[in-house]
Amino acid sequence: xxxxxxxxxxxxxxxxxxxxxxxxxxxxxxxxxxxxxxxxxxxxxxxxxxxxxxxxxxxxxxxxxxxxxxxxxxxxxxxxxxxxxxxxxxxxxxxxxxxxxxxxxxxxxxxxxxxxxxxxxxxxxxxxxxxxxxxxxxxxxxxxxxxxxxxxxxxxxxxxxxxxxxxxxxxxxxxxxxxxxxxxxxxxxxxxxxxx
Amino acid sequence: xxxxxxxxxxxxxxxxxxxxxxxxxxxxxxxxxxxxxxxxxxxxxxxxxxxxxxxxxxxxxxxxxxxxxxxxxxxxxxxxxxxxxxxxxxxxxxxxxxxxxxxxxxxxxxxxxxxxxxxxxxxxxxxxxxxxxxxxxxxxxxxxxxxxxxxxxxxxxxxxxxxxxxxxxxxxxxxxxxxxxxxxxxxxxxxxxxxxxxxxxxxxxxxxxxxxxxxxxxxxxxxxxxxxxxxxxxxxx
Numbered sequence: 001x002x003x004x005x006x007x008x009x010x011x012x013x014x015x016x017x018x019x020x021x022x023x024x025x026x027x028x029x030x031x032x033x034x035x036x037x038x039x040x041x042x043x044x045x046x047x048x049x050x051x052x053x054x055x056x057x058x059x060x061x062x063x064x065x066x067x068x069x070x071x072x073x074x075x076x077x078x079x080x081x082x083x084x085x086x087x088x089x090x091x092x093x094x095x096x097x098x099x100x101x102x103x104x105x106x107x108x109x110x111x112x113x114x115x116x117x118x119x120x121x122x123x124x125x126x127x128x129x130x131x132x133x134x135x136x137x138x139x140x141x142x143x144x145x146x147x148x149x150x151x152x153x154x155x156x157x158x159x160x161x162x163x164x165x166x167x168x169x170x171x172x173x174x175x176x177x178x179x180x181x182x183x184x185x186x187x188x189x190x191x192x193x194x195x196x
Numbered sequence: 197x198x199x200x201x202x203x204x205x206x207x208x209x210x211x212x213x214x215x216x217x218x219x220x221x222x223x224x225x226x227x228x229x230x231x232x233x234x235x236x237x238x239x240x241x242x243x244x245x246x247x248x249x250x251x252x253x254x255x256x257x258x259x260x261x262x263x264x265x266x267x268x269x270x271x272x273x274x275x276x277x278x279x280x281x282x283x284x285x286x287x288x289x290x291x292x293x294x295x296x297x298x299x300x301x302x303x304x305x306x307x308x309x310x311x312x313x314x315x316x317x318x319x320x321x322x323x324x325x326x327x328x329x330x331x332x333x334x335x336x337x338x339x340x341x342x343x344x345x346x347x348x349x350x351x352x353x354x355x356x357x358x359x360x361x362x363x364x365x366x367x368x369x370x371x372x373x374x375x376x377x378x379x380x381x382x383x384x385x386x387x388x389x390x391x392x393x394x395x396x397x398x399x400x401x402x403x404x405x406x407x408x409x410x411x412x413x414x415x416x417x418x419x420x421x422x423x424x425x426x427x428x429x430x431x432x433x
Binding site for chain 2: 025026028029032036037040041044045050053054057058061062065127128131132135146150151153156171172174175178179181182185
């Protein structure tokens with residue numbers, strides 16, 4: 001990490017964001033170093049496009065600068081960041097739909113192309129590929145709730161704050177999304193789908 | 197606990213966040229219900245696979261783009277601060293012209309008031325002389341009008357007394373232009389009426405026009421002669 005930011009290593013995300021809000025905008029670099037990869041993964045799993053995901057990451061940090069005054073002491077930085085991320089993605093998709101650049105609505109199956117990981121076995125890589133294809137076949141809303149709660153490891157109440165619903169609704173959505181993902185995955189693997 | 201109630205707890209069970217009070221109930225149900233036990237097992241396996249997905253790496257250009265964005269934003273902020281400070285400097289300079297001490301403010305106010313007392317009458321005097329000029333102009337204009345009216349009367353009278361009938365007719369036409377013809381013009385018109393049958397109708401029209409004018413004075417002498425001629429001169433005759 002850049003030596004300029006070493007002394008802020010001990011600060012929490014919230015504390016660093018307060019400094020940014022108070023005018024020390026260069027401190028946003030600390031938050032970028034901490035979270036840009038998380039955001040990129042969120043977007044690339046959601047959209048299936050690496051280039052689009054990088055644009056969205058850039059847009060999220062730009063919005064953090066522009067709207068830094070809206071960060072309140074009671075906010076949690078990660079929840080606030082993902083709220084901005086969702087809004088940025090929605091706005092970008094609306095713009096793209098208007099410009100008619102993307103074809104196909106919600107699934108991202110044909111767009112993602114994960115690079116092979118050398119240290120994984122062929123079987124493991126195959127499984128990962130199938131899982132990513134199954135994830136890409138999920139509707140965007142279900143894919144999103146699984147990415148937030150499992151891949152990003154946010155608590156259910158944090159996910160509820162981001163999605164603007166209650167915690168009970170998030171748990172129901174997680175349950176249904178996970179069941180559908182399991183069924184799609186089994187279809188892709190040729191295994192017998194689970195039946196109750 | 198039934199199957200539906202047990203499955204409602206699965207999301208918490210996946211994260212290991214089952215409330216202690218509910219754990220024994222769920223465990224008891226799962227022990228006795230193979231369906232729910234297998235459902236939870238398949239969901240737990242899928243949950244684990246999701247958690248093991250490798251992270252995607254962005255390109256190195258993403259970092260460079262961000263730092264370029266941040267630098268541009270900082271420069272924009274600094275420029276905005278410089279512009280704001282320039283405005284503040286001008287405001288501060290203007291504020292220096294007005295003292296802060298109340299005593300000095302009062303002194304400046306008194307001086308300005310005294311200056312107004314001295315300068316004001318001079319300005320008023322200028323306006324009055326300007327009004328006097330306007331009044332004298334009006335008087336001169338009135339005099340001119342009177343002179344023009346007198347000239348018209350002379351022209352009318354002169355024409356009415358001419359030998360030529362056409363000149364006397366012109367004199368009758370001139371008499372229309374007179375607001376206050378006077379006794380001499382009226383007498384001349386009467387003579388024209390009596391002596392010149394050709395111009396009589398024009399003379400009568402002129403006299404009717406003169407008599408109906410609001411400014412025309414009722415001339416008793418003319419009214420008597422008009423009556424002697426068997427005609428009515430004005431409403432009072």
